[in-house]
Amino acid sequence: MRTPRLWTHIHITLGECSSDRQKERTTAWLTRSRACALNVDIDVLGNREAVHSAAGMLPALLIPQMHRIVSLRIRAKYETTLCILCSAVFARTGPTRPHSLKKLELVVSSPAQSVSEWSMDHIVLTRVGITCPVIPNLTLDNLHFPPTWYDASALASLEITQPLQHVPIHIGDILAVVEGSPQLRSLSISARIVESPGVTAPTEVVHLPILESLTVEANNINGIIRSLRFPTLRRLHLVDMDGMTRWTSMALKEVLSTNSPRLPIRSLRIEKLAVIRDEDVAGIVEGMKNVECIELVECPAYKKIWEALFVKTGRVVEERTYGTRVV
Numbered sequence: 220m221r222t223p224r225l226w227t228h229i230h231i232t233l234g235e236c237s238s239d240r241q242k243e244r245t246t247a248w249l250t251r252s253r254a255c256a257l258n259v260d261i262d263v264l265g266n267r268e269a270v271h272s273a274a275g276m277l278p279a280l281l282i283p284q285m286h287r288i289v290s291l292r293i294r295a296k297y298e299t300t301l302c303i304l305c306s307a308v309f310a311r312t313g314p315t316r317p318h319s320l321k322k323l324e325l326v327v328s329s330p331a332q333s334v335s336e337w338s339m340d341h342i343v344l345t346r347v348g349i350t351c352p353v354i355p356n357l358t359l360d361n362l363h364f365p366p367t368w369y370d371a372s373a374l375a376s377l378e379i380t381q382p383l384q385h386v387p388i389h390i391g392d393i394l395a396v397v398e399g400s401p402q403l404r405s406l407s408i409s410a411r412i413v414e415s416p417g418v419t420a421p422t423e424v425v426h427l428p429i430l431e432s433l434t435v436e437a438n439n440i441n442g443i444i445r446s447l448r449f450p451t452l453r454r455l456h457l458v459d460m461d462g463m464t465r466w467t468s469m470a471l472k473e474v475l476s477t478n479s480p481r482l483p484i485r486s487l488r489i490e491k492l493a494v495i496r497d498e499d500v501a502g503i504v505e506g507m508k509n510v511e512c513i514e515l516v517e518c519p520a521y522k523k524i525w526e527a528l529f530v531k532t533g534r535v536v537e538e539r540t541y542g543t544r545v546v
Contacts, residue, residue: 226251234264238276245280257288263295278307285318294326301325309351323354327361365392374400381410390442391415398425407434441466444474458490465494472499475506488514495520504528
């Protein structure tokens with residue numbers, strides 16, 4: 220009871236109990252945490268009464284604590300609910316009321332599953348609007364993309380997650396956001412990705428000068444990784460959702476051979492790469508020869524890579540139940 224650090228992770232569930240009871244409990248945790256940095260999780264169970272209650276209660280509780288909240292996660296059924304809550308919580312942040320928020324995670328549990336639903340939501344979101352301060356680490360789970368309300372100039376980490384069966388994300392929208400993020404060090408994308416509408420010419424290349432980690436789980440890995448240049452990349456994780464396509468093999472060879480003569484990748488993990496073209500093997504192996512940790516998971520054509528790598532470097536392969544790993 221007397222140790223402030225025990226009270227620094229605050230979980231607020233709205234709609235589970237009365238707002239007065241929730242306010243009393245949260246106030247007690249804030250008091251007991253004293254001046255310690257806070258991690259706050261907010262879950263809204265979805266009914267309209269809970270949303271209105273939250274919009275009225277949260278600002279009074281959290282705005283005075285923004286100078287010590289370092290992590291904030293908000294989960295709601297609808298994106299409009301998130302916008303309302305974020306605008307209420309962040310309404311008074313700015314130069315005159317600084318904040319300490321380093322990580323913001325927004326989760327929608329019931330996202331739009333069709334283009335028509337997406338369009339209607341977009342109209343509502345445009346009218347509702349959202350106020351958000353500059354935050355270096357952003358996670359968007361099932362939200363509309365790109366987030367027009369977000370200033371990405373100071374972004375260090377971006378994680379985008381959308382179910383593959385939901386409305387796809389355009390490559391151009393992803394590139395536009397990361398191009399405006401010169402401080403980006405970590406990028407993770409898990410979504411269905413399509414070419415931007417009306418695009419016939421090759422997508423422009425975006426340079427990410429200090430990116431260190433890239434994770435792409437998508438159907439169009441080829442379109443993403445061939446559009447990025449990352450001379451400082453140390454960790455690359457690819458999950459190919461295209462199945463038998465040969466384009467991922469071509470893109471992997473290009474990335475490993477052309478991003479930089481000495482691309483400093485130390486960890487390379489590839490999953491579900493079903494097809495590796497014979498003409499790509501030499502280029503892929505050349506790019507792999509200095510990588511410290513290589514893992515191929517659910518890649519039926521892995522043997523041709525390992526055989527060529529053994530000839531090139533003498534490194535051997537460790538067989539595992541889930542895949543293979545170079546040792």
